[in-house]
Amino acid sequence: ATPTALLVGTGRGAQLGIIIKGPQVLESTRKVDTVVLDKTGTVTTGTMTLLDVVPADGENADEVLRTAGALENASEHPIARAVADGAASRLGALPKADDFRNVEGLGVQGMVDGRAVLVGRPRLLEEWSQKLPSSLVVAMERAEAQGRTAVVVSWDGAARGVLVVADAIKATSPAAVERLRGLGLTPILLTGDNEATAASVAREVGIGAVVAEVLPADKVDVVKRLQAQGKVVAMVGDGVNDAAALAQADLGLAMGTGTDVAIEASDLTLVRGDLHAAADAIRLSRRTLATIK
Ligand code: ADP
Numbered sequence: 001a002t003p004t005a006l007l008v009g010t011g012r013g014a015q016l017g018i019i020i021k022g023p024q025v026l027e028s029t030r031k032v033d034t035v036v037l038d039k040t041g042t043v044t045t046g047t048m049t050l051l052d053v054v055p056a057d058g059e060n061a062d063e064v065l066r067t068a069g070a071l072e073n074a075s076e077h078p079i080a081r082a083v084a085d086g087a088a089s090r091l092g093a094l095p096k097a098d099d100f101r102n103v104e105g106l107g108v109q110g111m112v113d114g115r116a117v118l119v120g121r122p123r124l125l126e127e128w129s130q131k132l133p134s135s136l137v138v139a140m141e142r143a144e145a146q147g148r149t150a151v152v153v154s155w156d157g158a159a160r161g162v163l164v165v166a167d168a169i170k171a172t173s174p175a176a177v178e179r180l181r182g183l184g185l186t187p188i189l190l191t192g193d194n195e196a197t198a199a200s201v202a203r204e205v206g207i208g209a210v211v212a213e214v215l216p217a218d219k220v221d222v223v224k225r226l227q228a229q230g231k232v233v234a235m236v237g238d239g240v241n242d243a244a245a246l247a248q249a250d251l252g253l254a255m256g257t258g259t260d261v262a263i264e265a266s267d268l269t270l271v272r273g274d275l276h277a278a279a280d281a282i283r284l285s286r287r288t289l290a291t292i293k
Pocket residue numbers: 039040072075077079080104105106107108119120121149150151190191192193194214215216239241
């Protein structure tokens with residue numbers, strides 16, 4: 001390979017807002033045929049807002065929101081930010097939570113006003129043998145069918161309500177996905193979020209394949225499984241959760257707006273945090289390689 005052509009390629013990359021870890025990275029892009037896209041923060045903005053509070057029968061919406069907001073105040077998760085900010089702006093000062101614990105990929109738990117509180121996926125409640133009343137199941141299903149994310153709030157052993165948050169799809173995502181397809185790549189949406197929300201987002205951006213409800217530690221296995229099927233995999237992600245999968249992928253692309261851990265684990269950084277840069281990067285490195293041949 002001509003080092004000069006590779007360096008020209010990487011210089012053009014910098015102009016396009018793509019930071020390439022080293023010239024050897026260009027070689028990895030040649031055979032890539034599958035692109036795994038993390039949903040939250042990659043395809044969507046990752047900034048969520050609180051849209052709705054649905055109390056269980058006999059519960060009070062403000063009480064549900066206040067209790068959940070107090071607990072989520074201790075978490076950095078995008079859902080937590082939406083809940084805590086929504087609660088503070090509607091209700092003012094929130095109580096302090098004690099014994100806060102993050103349960104990876106499922107939610108949070110802790111004590112608020114002497115109550116043992118859970119906020120997260122229904123599966124988190126199941127782990128404590130708690131049931132979801134049918135009114136809340138219906139509220140969750142309705143929200144998820146619209147591409148929104150719903151989480152359950154429980155305290156003292158019983159589900160008390162559902163909170164609905166939504167994350168906007170980046171305006172550039174549908175066109176960027178179309179370009180990735182045009183480059184011969186099959187896009188797959190990967191997320192810890194539920195099937196219905198993931199399917200709705202996938203439909204809106206034009207992705208045909210979805211792997212949902214994946215625990216953070218299992219994202220890397222999704223990449224390994226595709227590789228075992230003979231796929232050459234690019235992965236685009238932004239979160240701490242995505243680092244192992246980014247490192248495992250044949251080509252790891254991190255959103256520049258994402259976490260340092262994701263950036264360190266990847267081969268390419270997309271400075272603008274926009275999926276068009278993923279298409280630019282793959283096109284650029286293929287062209288650079290064509291120049292060399
Ligand atoms: P993603 O892969 O989409 O970035 P995560 O693995 O971070 O998602 O989270 C998966 C799911 O776990 C969320 O959709 C939510 O239902 C639940 N969850 C995780 N953290 C929290 C939290 N702090 N509050 C409420 N729910 C949470």
